[in-house]
Amino acid sequence: MKNSSPVKWLVSREGLYYLALAVLLVLVLPALLDSFRLNMVGKYLTYAFVAVGLVMCWGKAGILSLGQGVFFGLGGYCMAMFLKLEASTPEATAQQSTPGIPDFMDWNQVTELPWFWEPFHSFSFTLLAVIAVPMILAFIIGVAMFKRRVGGVYFAIITQAIASILTILIIGQQGYTGGVNGITDLQTLLGWNIRTDEAKTTLYFVCVAMLFLCLFVARYVQNSKFGRILVAMRDQENRVRFSGYDVASFKVFIFCLAAAFAGIGGALFTLQVGFMSPSFVGIVPSIEMVVFCALGGRYSLLGGVYGALLVNAAKSGFSESFPELWPYAMGALFIGVVLAFPNGLAGLYQRYVMPLEDRLFKRGKSGDAGNDDAALSGSLGAEKSS
Amino acid sequence: MFADYSTTELMSIFAMQGFAGLSLFSVFVLMAMGLAIIFGQMGVINMAHGEFMILGAYTTYLTANLFENYLPGLFAGYFFVAMLLAFLFSAALGAFVEWAMVRHLYRRPLDTLLATWGLSLIMQQAYRSIFGAREVGVELPQWMMGAFQVTDLVQIPINGLFVMIIALSIALAVYLLMFRSGWGRKVRAVVQNRPMAEAVGINTAGVDRATFALGCGIAGVAGSAFTMIGSTGPSSGQAYIVDTFLVVVFGGAQSLIGTIVSAFTISQSQSTMEFFLSGSMAKVLTLLTVVIILMLRPEGLMALKVRR
Numbered sequence: 234m235k236n237s238s239p240v241k242w243l244v245s246r247e248g249l250y251y252l253a254l255a256v257l258l259v260l261v262l263p264a265l266l267d268s269f270r271l272n273m274v275g276k277y278l279t280y281a282f283v284a285v286g287l288v289m290c291w292g293k294a295g296i297l298s299l300g301q302g303v304f305f306g307l308g309g310y311c312m313a314m315f316l317k318l319e320a321s322t323p324e325a326t327a328q329q330s331t332p333g334i335p336d337f338m339d340w341n342q343v344t345e346l347p348w349f350w351e352p353f354h355s356f357s358f359t360l361l362a363v364i365a366v367p368m369i370l371a372f373i374i375g376v377a378m379f380k381r382r383v384g385g386v387y388f389a390i391i392t393q394a395i396a397s398i399l400t401i402l403i404i405g406q407q408g409y410t411g412g413v414n415g416i417t418d419l420q421t422l423l424g425w426n427i428r429t430d431e432a433k434t435t436l437y438f439v440c441v442a443m444l445f446l447c448l449f450v451a452r453y454v455q456n457s458k459f460g461r462i463l464v465a466m467r468d469q470e471n472r473v474r475f476s477g478y479d480v481a482s483f484k485v486f487i488f489c490l491a492a493a494f495a496g497i498g499g500a501l502f503t504l505q506v507g508f509m510s511p512s513f514v515g516i517v518p519s520i521e522m523v524v525f526c527a528l529g530g531r532y533s534l535l536g537g538v539y540g541a542l543l544v545n546a547a548k549s550g551f552s553e554s555f556p557e558l559w560p561y562a563m564g565a566l567f568i569g570v571v572l573a574f575p576n577g578l579a580g581l582y583q584r585y586v587m588p589l590e591d592r593l594f595k596r597g598k599s600g601d602a603g604n605d606d607a608a609l610s611g612s613l614g615a616e617k618s619s
Numbered sequence: 620m621f622a623d624y625s626t627t628e629l630m631s632i633f634a635m636q637g638f639a640g641l642s643l644f645s646v647f648v649l650m651a652m653g654l655a656i657i658f659g660q661m662g663v664i665n666m667a668h669g670e671f672m673i674l675g676a677y678t679t680y681l682t683a684n685l686f687e688n689y690l691p692g693l694f695a696g697y698f699f700v701a702m703l704l705a706f707l708f709s710a711a712l713g714a715f716v717e718w719a720m721v722r723h724l725y726r727r728p729l730d731t732l733l734a735t736w737g738l739s740l741i742m743q744q745a746y747r748s749i750f751g752a753r754e755v756g757v758e759l760p761q762w763m764m765g766a767f768q769v770t771d772l773v774q775i776p777i778n779g780l781f782v783m784i785i786a787l788s789i790a791l792a793v794y795l796l797m798f799r800s801g802w803g804r805k806v807r808a809v810v811q812n813r814p815m816a817e818a819v820g821i822n823t824a825g826v827d828r829a830t831f832a833l834g835c836g837i838a839g840v841a842g843s844a845f846t847m848i849g850s851t852g853p854s855s856g857q858a859y860i861v862d863t864f865l866v867v868v869f870g871g872a873q874s875l876i877g878t879i880v881s882a883f884t885i886s887q888s889q890s891t892m893e894f895f896l897s898g899s900m901a902k903v904l905t906l907l908t909v910v911i912i913l914m915l916r917p918e919g920l921m922a923l924k925v926r927r
Contacts, residue, residue, distance in 0.1 A: 297729045377914040386664050386728050387917060390864045391910055397861045398906045405899030516861060520736055527733065560744035567737025571730040572723060 282498025284537030286491030292531035295467030300392030302519030304367035308496025341408030371492030375485035415510025530579025640890030647882035649841030669856020675705035675842030713835025871919030
């Protein structure tokens with residue numbers, strides 16, 4: 234069946250879709266765009282990590298988190314703290330009253346590096362923290378909520394409240410977090426200047442590679458038995474529970490996975506953009522991340538990637554030429570995607586383009602087509618979500 | 620944190636902060652009432668609730684200007700006209716939104732949340748285009764200015780008191796409507812058992828639309844009252860929306876008394892803590908406490924006991 238050999242998978246329909254995305258990201262976009270634009274695409278791609286996580290969490294398992302910005306931000310802040318410490322050597326900050334601590338701490342009369350900043354001197358710890366910190370928070374939230382069978386709308390509101398809490402906390406504790414400006418002025422990673430064009434291009438490719446890694450992890454989870462249980466759980470939670478599965482643990486796992494993806498995205502965001510601020514953490518960015526996933530198609534991993542790319546590209550395009558129209562477009566997008574095409578672009582693609590492909594390649598009757606459809610966009614038959 | 624203050628000082632601090640908290644309490648009650656009705660009745664989260672409130676606020680602003688220019692003699696009473704108009708406009712828009720959008724999504728509550736968020740973005744931008752991004756304030760009539768002097772330390776501003784009275788009378792009106800009227804009985808029947816209510820001949824779709832419109836209308840009145848104590852900008856509504864959701868969920872989604880109790884608890888604890896800590900930390904601690912309590916007791920303070 235599936236996964237019989239990597240080569241065979243690559244020429245299957247699903248494999249070709251992945252290949253097309255890879256060609257687009259690795260060959261086409263770098264060839265077409267200058268390094269400034271490519272850096273922007275890299276920034277959009279970091280949101281694709283969140284979208285892929287949301288596809289797993291919301292599309293597959295039916296858990297809508299409106300707090301993904303929290304995990305994105307935590308990952309980003311972990312990376313930013315490391316970079317900031319590297320930039321704040323005693324020599325570079327000699328004119329401060331306390332040399333060797335980040336500049337914003339000095340401005341806020343903090344005279345000593347806070348304890349939770351200390352471990353971020355180590356790069357390996359930072360890499361671990363980028364994934365671990367969001368996962369630990371997700372684990373705590375998940376265990377507390379899912380074990381008590383809180384779900385649906387309540388879960389969404391509470392994750393939103395958490396996003397709000399974290400934003401207020403970051404802004405309020407200016408001396409420890411950089412406040413509303415965030416952690417800015419990040420220059421080097423292990424001595425490597427990340428502000429040059431070459432570095433940005435390299436980081437773009439790192440980002441693409443990481444994205445594919447996450448996509449494959451997500452695809453593996455989705456096609457495993459576990460993924461089937463998730464879908465079953467979304468559609469008939471009690472039936473799964475009565476069959477003897479521990480529903481809460483499955484939910485906690487998938488929520489943690491989504492959080493880890495978001496954290497990786499956040500860290501890559503910091504690297505490519507060169508700063509991190511609370512404006513990527515709060516309620517508004519968190520709910521925008523949901524629409525990336527909703528536009529691409531909440532059941533489709535690749536759809537999430539395209540959704541993140543398209544919405545962000547549209548946002549930049551609109552904001553450059555008609556800034557006052559963008560909120561209307563965004564609002565209409567939210568309403569339209571929910572009312573008119575709840576399965577997003579992937580759903581439209583499956584409905585209108587796939588039959589054409591079938592006719593073109595005469596593979597409509599081959600055995601694995603149905604299988605691939607399911608892999609691309611999950612069980613579209615089960616249209617009721619939540 | 621209490622060690623530096625004597626008992627009498629603490630008492631007067633609590634009293635002062637208590638009065639400050641009461642005005643936050645009024646805002647919470649006003650906003651949460653409409654939300655609680657909609658959420659409790661239909662399980663629908665209306666993310667655009669804050670924008671319906673702002674619609675009421677702008678209606679009041681326009682009415683005030685209208686009275687100032689054309690009916691200066693009646694200016695003292697413009698507020699009651701404004702409140703009525705705010706209710707009507709918001710309710711009408713609410714009914715339209717229910718018809719155009721929300722009714723298609725009753726089976727998908729999470730999608731309603733996203734769709735109403737989209738609506739809130741559109742409404743916000745519309746306000747920004749029409750009224751400008753700057754905050755506007757209304758001229759208060761003479762009788763609403765000034766303050767009662769209770770003791771030499773404590774004084775209550777009249778407009779704050781007025782808003783509180785509005786909040787409580789709306790709460791009372793909602794209570795009477797829900798628990799003492801025939802229509803309220805229908806609403807409660809639908810909340811408790813929708814298929815059975817339908818089976819005995821209640822027009823549940825009609826009840827839904829009226830409930831949604833009522834909730835939005837109350838939001839409009841809330842916005843109208845809000846102009847008495849603060850200025851209004853296009854995104855003022857969003858600032859309160861998460862707090863208000865927490866108030867509603869914390870109180871127990873289907874209980875009006877619970878909503879009032881939780882609005883009181885949250886506003887009082889926040890304003891009391893604000894004296895001892897910074898404003899942002901007070902808010903963080905309050906929200907965090909509420910979230911933790913909700914994790915321990917997800918059904919809220921006062922849950923409606925329903926057999927499902």
